[in-house]
Amino acid sequence: MKKIIPLLILSSILSCGDAPKKSATLTELASEKSDLMQQIDSLSNVLKSVEERISKLDTTKRLNVVTAIEAKEKTFRHYIKVQGTVEADQSVELYPERSGTIIQIFVKEGQQVSKGETLVQIDNSIVESSMIELQTELNLATTTFERQERLWQQNIGSELQFLQAKAKKEGLENKLNSLEEQAKKLVISAPFSGVIDEVFAKVGGVAAPQIPAIRLVNLNTIHVESEVTESYLKSIKKGTEVELFFPSISKNISAKINQVGSYINPNNRSFKIRININNPNNELKANLLADVKINDFKETGIVIPTKLIQKDRIGKTFVYTLMQDGDIFSVQKTYIQDKMAYNNESFIVDGLTPHALIVDKGSRIVKANENVILGE
Numbered sequence: 001m002k003k004i005i006p007l008l009i010l011s012s013i014l015s016c017g018d019a020p021k022k023s024a025t026l027t028e029l030a031s032e033k034s035d036l037m038q039q040i041d042s043l044s045n046v047l048k049s050v051e052e053r054i055s056k057l058d059t060t061k062r063l064n065v066v067t068a069i070e071a072k073e074k075t076f077r078h079y080i081k082v083q084g085t086v087e088a089d090q091s092v093e094l095y096p097e098r099s100g101t102i103i104q105i106f107v108k109e110g111q112q113v114s115k116g117e118t119l120v121q122i123d124n125s126i127v128e129s130s131m132i133e134l135q136t137e138l139n140l141a142t143t144t145f146e147r148q149e150r151l152w153q154q155n156i157g158s159e160l161q162f163l164q165a166k167a168k169k170e171g172l173e174n175k176l177n178s179l180e181e182q183a184k185k186l187v188i189s190a191p192f193s194g195v196i197d198e199v200f201a202k203v204g205g206v207a208a209p210q211i212p213a214i215r216l217v218n219l220n221t222i223h224v225e226s227e228v229t230e231s232y233l234k235s236i237k238k239g240t241e242v243e244l245f246f247p248s249i250s251k252n253i254s255a256k257i258n259q260v261g262s263y264i265n266p267n268n269r270s271f272k273i274r275i276n277i278n279n280p281n282n283e284l285k286a287n288l289l290a291d292v293k294i295n296d297f298k299e300t301g302i303v304i305p306t307k308l309i310q311k312d313r314i315g316k317t318f319v320y321t322l323m324q325d326g327d328i329f330s331v332q333k334t335y336i337q338d339k340m341a342y343n344n345e346s347f348i349v350d351g352l353t354p355h356a357l358i359v360d361k362g363s364r365i366v367k368a369n370e371n372v373i374l375g376e
Contacts, residue, residue, distance in 0.1 A: 065375040066329075066362030068322055071302050073354055076347040078297035078340050079243070080236075084226035084275070086246075086288040090192050090218035093200075096122055096207040097185040107214070109199055113190045119214055120188040122207050127186065131179045138172040145169040194218035195282075219282040223258070226292045227270040235296035236260060242275055243293040246284065253277055257294070297340060302348040306341045308363055319352070320359040320366055322374065331359065333368040 100122035107119050145165040152162040194216045201213040224244060228236060238260055244253040261272035275292070277284070308319050317336055322329040336351030352358075357374075359366060366372060 063328070064362060064366055064370070064372045066322075066366060066372050067360045067375050068329075068357040069304070069308075069360045071304060071348075071352045071354055071356040071358055073301055074303050075298065075300050076303045076342075076345065077295050078342045078347075079293040080228065080232055080296050082226050082228055082292045082294065084224040084244070084290040084292040086284050086286055086290060087223055087225050088217050088219055088286040089221045089223060090194060090216075091197075091286050092191065092216055093212040094119070094188050094191075094214045094216060095209055095212055096120070096188055097209060098122065098182070099206065099208045100124075100186055102201050102203055102205050102207050102213075105199060105201060105203055107196045107199065109196050111196045113194065113196060113216070115190055115193045117190045118187055119190055119196075119216075120201055120207070122186040122188075124183050124186040127179055127183045131176060131183070134172060134176050134179060138169070138176055141165070141169040141172050188213055190216060192216070192218055217286060219279050219284065219286070222277060222279045222284055222286070224255075224275040224277065224290050224292065226273050226275075226290075227265070227268070228273055228294070230264050230269045230271060232294075232296060233271065236273065236294060241295040241298075243295070244275065244277070245291040245293070246288060247291065248288060249283065251283070297347075299347065302352050302354065303345050304348060304352070304358060305360075306344050306346045308358055308360065309336070309338060309346060310363070320363050320368070321352075322357040322359060322372070324357075327373070328371050329357075329374050331366045331368055331370045331372055 102120060103123050104121040105119070106117075106121070107113060113119065145168070148157060148162045148165040151157040152159070195218070197215040197217040199214055200211070201207065207213060236257065238257055240257045242255050242257060244255060245251070246253075255275050255277050257273050258276045259274040264271050273294075304319070309317050310319065311317055317338060318333055319336055321332045321334045323332055324330075334351055334356075337349050338346040339349045340347055359372075361375075362372070
């Protein structure tokens with residue numbers, strides 16, 4: 001049939017061209033050309049119709065082979081990625097309260113210490129000498145007061161002598177207490193239990209309130225701090241799930257946000273978040289960098305590979321789906337609405353139903369209403 005139709009067209013053209021060319025006028029030739037064009041168009045339409053019928057009946061026609069995936073529902077998570085820093089809840093540099101010469105350091109770097117333990121002793125010889133002298137005077141004043149008190153209880157002696165003895169005793173006690181407080185200021189003690197991270201002081205060196213002597217760190221309880229741009233303020237709350245990754249030690253930790261800042265930094269338009277984590281083995285160190293993934297969206301629905309989504313000329317998104325007819329599948333252009341994408345997957349909110357077959361391999365070469373064969 002494909003060979004007969006073109007022969008008919010050629011025969012018609014030749015038969016119309018047998019008229020004498022010399023006797024024909026320009027108008028007649030134009031009319032003759034118009035007739036021939038109409039005949040060609042008519043025969044072309046007939047040919048097209050016949051070819052379509054042949055195509056349907058031709059079982060030897062080669063069809064495109066494609067693969068497909070089934071649309072399934074699953075939990076889709078979207079994450080915001082930011083950088084964070086490990087901060088120790090208890091990490092301080094200890095400064096002396098009074099100036100003086102350092103006479104003894106009781107700890108070394110890396111040593112575990114307890115709360116209240118003495119770490120550094122500053123020269124207190126003058127204070128101690130004053131305390132010894134004052135203690136001697138206090139002992140005498142106490143004995144004198146006790147005697148005057150016994151006499152006063154027996155109505156012996158004057159009230160003035162009793163009150164003078166009492167005042168002297170109490171005055172010396174106050175002076176001694178004052179010296180004891182001064183002596184405490186010449187000692188650096190641990191405010192909490194932890195590890196001596198660094199010792200800055202040297203025996204024989206000068207201690208001063210503006211110079212740190214020791215850094216004390218407790219890494220049992222730590223937290224990660226990070227800054228997030230204000231555009232995510234609505235989707236980040238206390239209790240939001242996060243994934244922490246520490247590249248330096250290749251460690252992953254799942255946690256939750258414990259605190260969301262109430263202040264927007266005007267310099268970078270961001271707010272702080274805090275994530276508390278346990279650190280029983282002291283594996284995480286202060287100022288360690290962390291990759292923070294904040295789960296700002298979580299919902300169950302249809303999720304498909306992002307690479308299968310295409311756009312038409314007007315910007316509408318679609319995927320090619322398959323309708324089965326025996327062993328042959330027909331390609332359908334299905335318009336969809338995707339909400340967001342993450343990690344090469346897209347969350348579909350409209351257009352697809354569970355178990356729909358979506359063209360995977362071959363999705364860029366097929367067309368709507370085309371018949372294809374489903375491969376593996």
